[in-house]
Amino acid sequence: MKVVIVVPTYNERGNIGPLLEALLAQAARSPHDLHVLVCDDASPDGTAELVLAARRDHPRIHLSPGRRLGLGAAYLRGMRCAMDELGADAVLQMDADFSHDPADVPRLLAALEQDADLVIGSRYVPGGRIPPDWSALRRANSRWGNRVARYLVGLHPIRDCTSGFRAIRSSLLEGMSLDRIRVQGYAFLVAFLYEAKLHGARIAEIPIVFSDRERGASKLGLRDIREFIVNALWLRFRSLATFARFLLVGMSGVAVNLGAFLLLTAAGIDRYAASPLSTLLSMLSNFALHRLWTFRPRRAAGAGVISVSRLGLASLGALLASYGVFATVCFLWPRLPAALAQLASIVPATLINYFYNAYWTARRQAGAAKAAAAADRGSRARETGPEVE
Secondary structure, three states: OEEEEEEEEEOOHHHHHHHHHHHHOOOOOOOOOEEEEEEOOOOOOOHHHHHHHHHHOOOOOEEOOOOOOOOOHHHHHHHHHHHOOOOEEEEEEOOOOOOHHHHHHHHHHHHHHHOEEEEEEEEEOOOOOOOOOHHHHHHHHHHHHHHHHHHHHOOOOOOOOOOOOOOOOHHHHHOOOOOHOOOOOHHHOOOHHOOOOOOOOOOEEEEEEEOOOOOOOOOOOHHHHHHHHHHHHHHHHHHHHHHHHHHHHHHHHHHHHHHHHHHHOOOOOOOHHHHHHHHHHHHHHHHHHHHHHHOOOOOOOOOOOHHHHHHHHHHHHHHHHHHHHHHHHHHHOOOOOOHHHHHHHEEEEEEEEHHHHHHHHHHHHHHHHHHHHHHHHHHHHHHOOOOOO
């Protein structure tokens, strides 16, 4: 497996030389084809010059120069270079200041090989640690930043959402809509996880010991904290907007279901026949509205339409669940108006309809985006020259 280690830098002259030596030592022992790609944002201290000097003796070292636009922009540039120019099967991202131990690189890659799409070097799983001399304020910033990401954004299963030590399969990156991640600062780490989760990524965490930098200064500032909070609120808004559309469509489905049931029974059709017919009609109505409106923002261009066989399978499951509830309510409470029994039967059909639409749309989005990304990579590789040195 070819792995490209992406290291963003800005004024890391004191760290980059020792870090490259440590990573080259790991590459010499690794069963994988390890390369290092330094994404330098025009450091005025000469960081890029040191990388170019090291590259003359070590062809596994590469440089991607760029403007200083933020950590997220550097990572995106590095990911694209790693896949498009270096042909990476996996991308490993880490900091340049030795807060991430190069000796942990093999552990992340081993976890990636165990059926994971993304592996996080985590400070907050059992066995992970942060520096014991951190101040109460810094501990609170780190802990609450993760709590905001986990509970506000919706990344609850992940314990360390702000860790920058990650190994990622290129197949996941190819399927993701990286252009939708417009966050340029540290908030990129959370925005990336949110998009990965939408694409159904298999995410694993392994414990790491996080260390404070010994040389250079931290780049985290008030602007990054503000961007982090704003981005977290925006991601939550996106989720709530989808759910709100689902509720509105669901309300229209209830009206269609009950209206059809009352019309059919008024026309003399037995209630046990009218119930599944009404449910099927409302499911078709909901399905069309969900595809056209509720889940439209999550659909990739060219995602296509659902197959008849898949629609039939989902409809059969929802109909059986709905009819089971209707028949049970009618049996247990025979004097209850049939319309109330039909209302109760709507619940399981609605839930199955929602989760099936969400799952299928995400699967189609990921597959279509992956194919489009692969085609785009091939096109760019033919049309452009290398972007790395």
